[in-house]
Amino acid sequence: MRKPPNPPPSLLALGGVAQIIQARRYALITPLFGGGVAPSRQDPITPVRGTAIRGHLRFWWRATRAGHYATVAALREAEGRLWGAASTNDAPRPSQVQIVVSEVAPGHDFVVPDSRGRPLTDNRGDPISVGHFRSPFSYVAFPLQQARGTVRDGVAFTLSITAPATWREADTAHFAGSPQDEIAAALWAWETFGGIGARTRRGFGALHCLLVDGQKPDLPAATSMERWLAAQLAHHVVAGDGPVGIPHLSREPRWYRLVPERQSPTSFWADPVDAWRQLFTRLKDFRQPRPPGSDDPRRPGRSRWPEPEAIRTITRRRLPRHQPLPTSGKFPRAAFGLPIIFQFKDQGDPDQTSLQGVGDLDRLASPLILRPLVAGDGKALGLALVLDAPRVPPGGLNLRQRKDVIATPDHTLTPAEASQIMDRDGRRPLFGSNPDVLEAFLNFL
Numbered sequence: 001m002r003k004p005p006n007p008p009p010s011l012l013a014l015g016g017v018a019q020i021i022q023a024r025r026y027a028l029i030t031p032l033f034g035g036g037v038a039p040s041r042q043d044p045i046t047p048v049r050g051t052a053i054r055g056h057l058r059f060w061w062r063a064t065r066a067g068h069y070a071t072v073a074a075l076r077e078a079e080g081r082l083w084g085a086a087s088t089n090d091a092p093r094p095s096q097v098q099i100v101v102s103e104v105a106p107g108h109d110f111v112v113p114d115s116r117g118r119p120l121t122d123n124r125g126d127p128i129s130v131g132h133f134r135s136p137f138s139y140v141a142f143p144l145q146q147a148r149g150t151v152r153d154g155v156a157f158t159l160s161i162t163a164p165a166t167w168r169e170a171d172t173a174h175f176a177g178s179p180q181d182e183i184a185a186a187l188w189a190w191e192t193f194g195g196i197g198a199r200t201r202r203g204f205g206a207l208h209c210l211l212v213d214g215q216k217p218d219l220p221a222a223t224s225m226e227r228w229l230a231a232q233l234a235h236h237v238v239a240g241d242g243p244v245g246i247p248h249l250s251r252e253p254r255w256y257r258l259v260p261e262r263q264s265p266t267s268f269w270a271d272p273v274d275a276w277r278q279l280f281t282r283l284k285d286f287r288q289p290r291p292p293g294s295d296d297p298r299r300p301g302r303s304r305w306p307e308p309e310a311i312r313t314i315t316r317r318r319l320p321r322h323q324p325l326p327t328s329g330k331f332p333r334a335a336f337g338l339p340i341i342f343q344f345k346d347q348g349d350p351d352q353t354s355l356q357g358v359g360d361l362d363r364l365a366s367p368l369i370l371r372p373l374v375a376g377d378g379k380a381l382g383l384a385l386v387l388d389a390p391r392v393p394p395g396g397l398n399l400r401q402r403k404d405v406i407a408t409p410d411h412t413l414t415p416a417e418a419s420q421i422m423d424r425d426g427r428r429p430l431f432g433s434n435p436d437v438l439e440a441f442l443n444f445l
Contacts, residue, residue: 018165020180025103025211026191027156029272029372029380031110031130032205033141034150034198047106048157048196050099056194057097058083059247061186063387066248067240068176075243078174082182097183098162107154112137140202140280140370155196156210161187176238185236189249192232193369193385203276203371219376222268226258247367247389257442258373259382268379272372279370279382279445286431286444287333289424304422304430307331307355311342314399314407315350322349328417331355331399331409335391335437337366354400355409357393364393368438384445386438413437 032047058079069075079085084095112128112135114120119127120134128134130151131141141151164179175182195205209217220228230253237249259279261267269275289304302308302322309327312318333340339356356362367387372380392411399407415433418440423430431440 017168019162020165021160021162023211023213024159024161024187024209025156026159026207027210028107028154028196028205029208029374030195030203030206030276032107032152032155032197033130046104047152047155048101048104050101052196053101053159053190054083054095054097054099056190056196057099057183057186060189060194061182062246063248064185064189064237065176065182066242066246067238069243072243072246074174075246081171081174082179096164096179100160100162101157102160103156103158105154105156107152107156110151110153136277137280139284140199140204151204155205188232188236192229192373193249193371193383195371200371201366201369202280206272206276206371208272208374219374221377222260222375222379222381223266225373225375225381229256229258242388245390245394247365247387249385250388254439255386255388255442257382257384257445259384259445268375268381269372270379272374272380275372275380275382276370279372279384282445283368283370283441285424286441287336289422289430304424304426305333306417306421307333307340308342308344310409311344311350311353311399315353315401317348317350319346319348326420328413328420329409330413330417331397331411332413332418332421332437334397334411336368338362338364338393338397351401353406356398356400358395358398358408361393361395362398364390367391368441382445384442386442391438 061083062075062079065078066075069078076085080093082096084097085093087093110130112120112130112132122128122132122134129141130137132138135141161183163183167175167179177185191207191209194200195203195207197205200206211217233249233251233256237251239251242248259275259282261269262278269278287305302325306327306329309325310329310331312322313324313327313329318324331340334355339354339362342350342353342355344350344352357364367389369383369385369387371383373383374380397409397411398405399409413435415435418431418435418437419429419433421430422428431437431444434440434443
């Protein structure tokens with residue numbers, strides 16, 4: 001980071017501490033969903049907002065530095081001292097990090113391509129939305145079925161960050177490292193694992209850092225990215241469990257996968273979107289294995305997972321042709337995030353059923369993150385990781401039809417129950433006997 005020759009007056013008010021300014025140029029390597037002031041709506045004038053970036057950086061600061069803190073209160077106190085908190089006359093708490101977004105390239109409407117790179121159209125010849133059932137992105141963009149014109153491509157921007165060169169005396173004891181260490185950790189995690197806009201955990205709005213103070217960042221070639229990732233995690237992530245319930249990054253390599261092209265372990269993609277598509281296609285294969293010969297999306301066949309059979313058993317509703325299958329009665333896919341909507345296609349089967357958390361804590365963000373990563377040689381890999389985070393809300397799970405709770409199911413599998421979930425061919429377990437569904441998916445990759 002470089003020191004500005006003449007810090008502006010507003011910065012001199014921060015306790016008289018010298019400031020450091022850094023400018024970082026980013027490009028989005030996957031389409032941006034939303035990003036404007038209104039949720040899930042694009043803003044062609046201001047597609048990237050500083051307030052949104054500040055929120056992302058706060059999250060990734062917690063994800064990298066939580067291990068330094070024993071309690072939520074201690075973590076919250078440090079976060080407020082660095083990133084700002086509600087102030088009073090007696091206790092002002094302005095942010096010590098100033099963020100300015102400039103030089104925004106707003107991009108253009110994302111056009112879903114066909115196999116030849118031309119716009120994919122519906123039966124009337126109109127370009128389809130990214131969430132349309134015929135879109136190759138529909139599995140990760142299902143909330144966007146009516147979102148034509150709300151997804152943008154080719155977005156880029158410059159982020160200028162101003163931060164203290166040293167801590168004030170009152171702040172020193174609250175942090176694991178220097179101001180540069182704390183901010184560098186948040187920036188690295190955000191640009192490596194995060195993004196801009198909505199649905200970033202499924203790869204939308206993925207970032208790639210082009211320049212730092214006018215210089216290209218020092219990234220290794222694709223063949224060395226695994227070693228680089230391990231070294232960066234060891235450098236930026238503070239060891240320790242952190243406060244209970246705070247999502248954070250693990251240092252353990254078993255919770256990360258870098259995925260090359262399937263044809264060869266040393267072959268990589270030229271286009272990061274292709275790496276991204278490989279990841280979520282594999283997620284679909286894992287979450288929705290169907291019987292052989294059931295490739296028609298209108299007739300997918302019965303799920304290999306235990307939840308649909310458990311719902312039929314609980315509700316005592318099933319089509320006669322859907323004979324009972326062995327089932328654990330568990331709901332293991334809760335670990336992928338909540339709520340989950342189970343939609344049965346045929347009359348006679350159960351009504352629409354939702355799996356969610358108890359009470360007001362009915363939603364839970366997925367701890368699984370999928371996105372592409374561009375190496376120093378310009379080649380792309382898929383990146384999958386699992387945050388160390390709660391797998392279900394604190395109060396447990398509810399199974400609901402309309403507003404009625406019909407069951408309080410469990411999501412934890414035993415090894416024997418895991419081995420009952422079969423792959424597409426029905427000849428072997430989908431993920432062996434590993435009862436941890438998320439780790440099993442990483443191994444499946």
